[in-house]
Amino acid sequence: MTRxxxxxxFLGLALVVYPFVDRNNSHVDFLANAGAFILLALGLNIxxxxxxxxxxGYAAFFAIGSYSYAMLASQQFGIHVPFWLMLLIAPVVAxxxxxxxxxxxxxxxxxxxxxxxxxxxxxxxxxxxxxxxYTNGPNGISSLDQPSLFGHAFGFSATPYYYVxxxxxxxxxxxxxxxxxxxxxxxxxxxxxxxxxxxxxGINTTATKLAAFALGASFSGLAGVVxxxxxDLVSPDEFGFNVSVLVLSMLVLGGMxxxxxxxxGSFVLSFINSFLLPQSTSLAHAAGFVNVDFTNYRFxxxxxxxVTMMLFRPEGLIPSRQRAAEFHEAILDPALAAQEQxxxxxxxx
Amino acid sequence: xxxxxxxxxxxxxxxxxxxxxxxxYTMVYGIIELINFAHGDVYTxxxxxxxxxxxxLGVSGEMHGLPLVGVVLVTLIAAMLLCGLTGVLIERLxxxxxxxxxRLAPLITAIGxxxxxxxxxxxxxxxxxxxxxxxxxxxAWALGxxxxxxxxxxxxxxxxxxxxxxxxxxxxxxxxxxxxxTAQDRDAAQxxxxxINTTIAVTFLIGSxxxxxxxxxxxxxxxxxxxxxxxxxxxxxxxxxxxxxIGNVAGAMLGGFLIGLIEAIATxxxxxxxxxxxxxxxxxxxxxxxxxxxxxxxxxxxxxx
Numbered sequence: 001m002t003r004x005x006x007x008x009x010f011l012g013l014a015l016v017v018y019p020f021v022d023r024n025n026s027h028v029d030f031l032a033n034a035g036a037f038i039l040l041a042l043g044l045n046i047x048x049x050x051x052x053x054x055x056x057g058y059a060a061f062f063a064i065g066s067y068s069y070a071m072l073a074s075q076q077f078g079i080h081v082p083f084w085l086m087l088l089i090a091p092v093v094a095x096x097x098x099x100x101x102x103x104x105x106x107x108x109x110x111x112x113x114x115x116x117x118x119x120x121x122x123x124x125x126x127x128x129x130x131x132x133x134y135t136n137g138p139n140g141i142s143s144l145d146q147p148s149l150f151g152h153a154f155g156f157s158a159t160p161y162y163y164v165x166x167x168x169x170x171x172x173x174x175x176x177x178x179x180x181x182x183x184x185x186x187x188x189x190x191x192x193x194x195x196x197x198x199x200x201x202g203i204n205t206t207a208t209k210l211a212a213f214a215l216g217a218s219f220s221g222l223a224g225v226v227x228x229x230x231x232d233l234v235s236p237d238e239f240g241f242n243v244s245v246l247v248l249s250m251l252v253l254g255g256m257x258x259x260x261x262x263x264x265g266s267f268v269l270s271f272i273n274s275f276l277l278p279q280s281t282s283l284a285h286a287a288g289f290v291n292v293d294f295t296n297y298r299f300x301x302x303x304x305x306x307v308t309m310m311l312f313r314p315e316g317l318i319p320s321r322q323r324a325a326e327f328h329e330a331i332l333d334p335a336l337a338a339q340e341q342x343x344x345x346x347x348x349x
Numbered sequence: 350x351x352x353x354x355x356x357x358x359x360x361x362x363x364x365x366x367x368x369x370x371x372x373x374y375t376m377v378y379g380i381i382e383l384i385n386f387a388h389g390d391v392y393t394x395x396x397x398x399x400x401x402x403x404x405x406l407g408v409s410g411e412m413h414g415l416p417l418v419g420v421v422l423v424t425l426i427a428a429m430l431l432c433g434l435t436g437v438l439i440e441r442l443x444x445x446x447x448x449x450x451x452r453l454a455p456l457i458t459a460i461g462x463x464x465x466x467x468x469x470x471x472x473x474x475x476x477x478x479x480x481x482x483x484x485x486x487x488x489a490w491a492l493g494x495x496x497x498x499x500x501x502x503x504x505x506x507x508x509x510x511x512x513x514x515x516x517x518x519x520x521x522x523x524x525x526x527x528x529x530x531t532a533q534d535r536d537a538a539q540x541x542x543x544x545i546n547t548t549i550a551v552t553f554l555i556g557s558x559x560x561x562x563x564x565x566x567x568x569x570x571x572x573x574x575x576x577x578x579x580x581x582x583x584x585x586x587x588x589x590x591x592x593x594x595i596g597n598v599a600g601a602m603l604g605g606f607l608i609g610l611i612e613a614i615a616t617x618x619x620x621x622x623x624x625x626x627x628x629x630x631x632x633x634x635x636x637x638x639x640x641x642x643x644x645x646x647x648x649x650x651x652x653x654x
Contacts, residue, residue, distance in 0.1 A: 054453050056460075104639045111384050111456050112638050115587065119631035122584070130624045241580065245460060252457060300468035306461025307443055310454045327451065 015166055019159045029158035034270035035165030036227045041250045041266035042172045042259065043219025048248070049257035049320070050185060051212035052192030053106075054114040056244055057121020061094040061217040063239035065224020067128055068093050070141040070234040076134075083147030086225050087168075094221025095214040102213035106206055121244055129236040140235025147229055154229075161230040168226065169263075172219060176259050179215070188212055193326060242299065246273075249302040252309045255316025257323040264318055269305075273298065351494030356613040362501040362570065364609020365508030369563035370586035371593070371601040372515060373436075373556030379532045379596035380552045381448065386459035387439055389583015390466035391432050391557045395564015396574035397470055399428045400481055409482050420484065428565045429558040436557025437550050445546070463579070470576035478575040481568040504566050511562055512602050515555070519598060528552055532596065581627065585612070588634040594647020603645060608633070 019028050040062060047055045068090045072081045081089065105116045128135050135141060147154045147164075154160040179185050187208045190198035199205050228234045246269070254265020277294045284292040309316065315324035370392050377385045402424045412420055443462050447455040489498040519525040527548045530538040539545050567582075568574055589608040593600025608630060615629040637644065 052453070054456065105635070108638055108642065110452050111382075112591075112642060114456060115384060115591075116635050116638055118584070119634050123628050123631050126624075126628055130621065130628075245464065248457070248460075296472065297468065299464045299471070303461040303464030303466075303468065307458050307465065310450075310458040310461070311443070311446055314450070314454050327454070 012170075016163075019162060025158055028162050030270075030274055032158045032162040032165055032230060033227075033274060034267055035162065035169055036223045036230075037247065037250065037270050038169055038263050038266045039165065039172055039223040039226075040220055040247045041254075041262045042169070042176055043216045043223070044247050045216075045251055045256065045259065045262045046176060046179065046188075046219070047212050047216035048251055049262065049323070050180060050192070051188040051209060052110075053209060053212060054110060054117070055213070055216065056114050056118035056241070056248070057101075057124070058117075058216070058220060058247055059239040059241070059243035060121045060124035061097060061220035062224045062227070062243065063124050063128060063234075063236070064094050064097050064217075065090045065221030066228035066234040066239070067135065067141075067224075068221070069225040069228045070144055071134070073145040073229075074141055074143060076136075076141050080145055083145065083225070083229055087222060090221040090225040091218035092221075094224070095218040098214040098217030099210060102210045106209045106213070118241065118244075121241060125236045125239045135236070138236065140233055142233045144229060144232055144234075146232075158230070161226060164226055168222060173259060173263075180259070184208065184211060189322065242302075245302055245306075249305045251316070252314075253305050253316060255319045255323070257320035258316065258318055261316050261318030261320065265316065272301065352617065353614075354493075354495045356617045357610065358495060358497055358501060360610035360613030361606060362504045362609070363612055364589075364606035365504045366563050366567050366570070366605075367582070367586045367589045367608050368602045368605025369508055369511060369559050369566070370582060371589040371605045372512070372598060373560045374587050374590040375593070375595055375598060375601040376528075376552050376556045378590070379598075380528060380549055381444070381455075382452070383444060383455050383459065384587065385444075385556075386456070386583070387462035387466055388436075388556070388560060389579035389581075389586065390463050390470070391436055391439075391579070392560040392564050392567075392582060392586075393470060393574065393576065393579035394435060394466060395428050395432045395561035396481070396568040396578065397473060397564075397576075398431045398561065399424050399565040399568050400479070400574065402427050403482055403484065408484060411483055411486050413486060417485070425562060425565050429561040432561025432564065433554040433558035436553040436560075440550060440553040445549075463583075467576055467579070474576065476576065478573050481572045481574060483572060485569055500570050504570055507562070507566055508602075508605075511559060512598075515559070515598065518555070524548070524551055584634075585630050588630055588637075591634060591642075592637050592644055594644030597644065597646045600644055600646035 018031070022028065040058070043061075044055065044058050047053050047058070069083075069086050071077060072079050072089070073083065073086055074080075101117070101120050105113060108116060129137055132138075147160070149160070187198065187203045190201065190203060191205055191208060195205055247266070250266035250269050251262055252265070253269060254263065255261025277298065281292060281294045284294070313319075314327040370389065373388050373391070374385060377383055377388070403420070406420060406423070408420055439462055443458050444455050447458060485500060485503065487498050487500050489496050491497075519528060527538070527543045528551070530541065530543055531545060531548045535545060538548075564574075567578075585608055586605065589604035590601045591604070592607060593602070593604030611633060612626050612630060615626050616623050619625050619629065
């Protein structure tokens, strides 16, 4: 057993016993929410990090996962599919929608694809909003079925959801790692670096990209089910463009293509979002600055992360070595390269 | 039938605004192949600047005669200048360094810039819609059963004047020629002695100034603005640019008017109306990109290797 394995084992153990040590339900609740976003980030990482396809409508699959739980496990239609079965069904539904979106659009060049996914990301929540006879429109669907395990209902404590998410994240990491090192993962990497070359090496680029889309979407669908069940509510305004950009910021901050980087990035941003900003606001209020509200700067924060990271460290805080090389190779200024070349020739002469 | 023609008039005035915004998308895309995501927010910033200038001038109600012309001109020109400078600043700070980076990098940066601008505007005027003073008297004339208001004529007229001026600039001036050359082949243009940085900066200046004009016009037309306006308007204007053929200036104008018409007619004739217009417009975007990515007037180019 290497030192790395030992550290991982220790971390895993610490996470498992954490709810027993910290009896503060709001802390566990925060960790569970952060867990849902880690799951989202792991999925988006397959699409953006591994395959290099910019998906700006990723929250749509989150919405599809959430709404499929809300419609199939509540009084809404009187259908009560068990939570555990939904954990299998929702990812498949989300993946199908991923295929549906991907099949016609994946021929498009990178930035066009980004815009089409953005359009899709707007259409899906809008549709859930408009089809109010099925979804209650802006009110959303509430009182969803409570999950239970061996007859014990989850109740209103965050702890059971925390463990479910911990388990799903562990599976997600395992799946993402194996995918990355598989034949499919290498094909994604090849497409990311040079699609034309990849096609000429005999890779079926459309099928490969579709696989990335579908797999990424399935993570999002999974996260949607747990998130909806935990919140006991879904409503169309939870899945806007800002959610897609939030998850993208997590990737950019942590390091696209690096599983651990992505996890750290999403944890840090979740921490800032739901802990640091509200806490420092109440501290400021306590200190007498009643007009300060740091939570108003959330979008600024995402924006600044995206801009400064892309300008100064596009590979993220914990980079994937390969992606770092890609970013830095390409950023080389041709004018600078030409100058170096002429200086070199001057010396040679 | 009157309802139909009424929607045509409404659609054309909407379309005039979209066309002005779409020009900025198409010019920037034409020259550096970047979807300038922050462009929609520069447009909203135009409404905010106009409002600030009108407030600064002490205008709060309807005006007439010479003072009206003066106020409109001053506000319009100042809003265009301020937006133009914002655009240049964004290019200089955020995009220039990434000109040769992988294409995802500047696109992600542009999304970041958009979020920053939105947040700045939210801090400026708060998260709720704000109202815009009714500066222009707004008589309406009935042509048959169709009502045309002074504002609608002003919007369409201003859009057409701006576009004509832009066409003249691009095809009759030296800088316009430099822009066309840079769009065609940046390296070759540089070898011919064209200052690439200045040319790209001017492109951003003009594109953003047009967005500023659109901002002023839409503030006057709708009488309201909101920090998040730019997201939706930007997406629709981008759809217009793509529909017309991205990189093609005449296409952006055509696309803008078409999207305005589609929106007005969809609002009228689709059951459930207004709540589906966005879905309709984005579906148009998706369909155009899938079936005719080069747009109506664009040439299809093979992928560069």
